[in-house]
Amino acid sequence: MSAARYSCLGPKGSYSELAALRFSDGEGEIVLCPDFYTAVSALQKGEADFAVLPIENSIQGGVLKNLDLLEHPDAPFAVEELVLAIDHRLATLEGVSCDAIERIYSHEQAIGQCSEYLRTRFPGAKLLYTRSTAESLEKLDAHSAGIVGAHAKKQGVVLSQENIADEKRNFTRFLRLVRREEAHPKRSEKVFFCAICKHRPGSLYELLGVFARHGINLTRIESRPIRDVFGEYRFFIEIDGDIAREEVRTALKEAEAFCRQFHIIGAY
Incomplete structure (x- = not known):
């Protein structure tokens, strides 16, 4: 197999x-x-x-x-x-001094998570985005460094001894x-769904109120603009709940009634 x-x-x-x-x-x-x-x-x-x-x-x-x-x-x-x-580490070629670094490459998330360190240690360096942290290893030279995970390994590359992220608990x-079509969740601890509320006053309040009435805790909510409709938003919401429980399934069905669009992203 x-x-x-x-x-x-x-x-x-x-x-x-x-x-x-x-x-x-x-x-x-x-x-x-x-x-x-x-x-x-x-x-x-x-x-x-x-x-x-x-x-x-x-x-x-x-x-x-x-x-x-x-x-x-x-x-x-x-x-x-x-x-x-x-665990972010600064990556340089062997023998390259940090004083010689003019460019630092990494994924935008990693650069953002190390922004204070970079401003303090490399105030004049250009910050250049790559598609992943690991891709920055391909950019290293005598004047370029990268930010990679502590697990990343490549011959001739030296990683900083310490985590350079601004917040170590990252x-x-x-x-x-x-x-x-292959998803058949039987049980879950969380349910993650996507919703576009009806465009009228109180619609988001009504949507969230469904879960409050059922005593279901919201663990996350994030909004994203609807790309072809200026001023309207799509909400990504996660709740604590077992998708097998009737109470959770009822709450999701009630929530859907307050939305123009609604679908479950996952249950895990």
């Missing part, structure tokens, strides 16, 4: 690869992709059995571009979450996704 395939953001050494390895207990085949869109597409096309997406960081908040990948009713379905401790939440 072949190993399950997990698509995620590459290259080798990315945090997404680390998350995929954790999801698979080190036994899956990792399909490294150039961007998150391609990772989701690989799942949808049958080129992977699961896709792994970072969805939220404890410092930066929601990974907004990835929320957008889950906004459509036919998007993949989340069946498991993983909270990964983030965590990113990843979701394991399956094709929607």
Whole structure:
């Protein structure tokens, strides 16, 4: 029997690869992709059995571009979450002094999470985004450094001894996704859904009030602009709840009645 395939953001050494390895207990085949869109597409096309997406960081908040990948009713379905401790290190080539660094490469999330360190230690350096932290290893030279995870390894590259993130207790939440038609959740601790409220006063209040009346705790709410309708928003909401419980299913059905669009993103 072949190993399950997990698509995620590459290259080798990315945090997404680390998350995929954790999801698979080190036994899956990792399909490294150039961007998150391609990772989701690989799942949808049958080129992977699961896709792994970072969805939220404890410092930066929601990974907004990835929320957008889950906004459509036919998007993949989340069946498991993983909270990964983030440990950022400055990467340089062997023998390169920090005084010579003029450019620092990494994913925009990593640069944002190390912003205070970078302003203090490299005030004149250009900050340049890569598609992943691991990709910054390809940019290193006599005047360029990168920010990568402590787990990243490459011959000839030296990592800082300490975590350079502004907040050392830094965590990113990843979701394991399956094709929607293959999702059959029997039990869950959380339910994650997407909603567009009716465009009238009090509609969001009414939506949230459903869960208050049922005694269901909201664990997260995030808004994103609807791209083709200025001034209106799509809400991504997570609740504590077992999707098998009648009370939770009733609350979700009542909530849907207050929305123009509504679909469940995952239950895990």
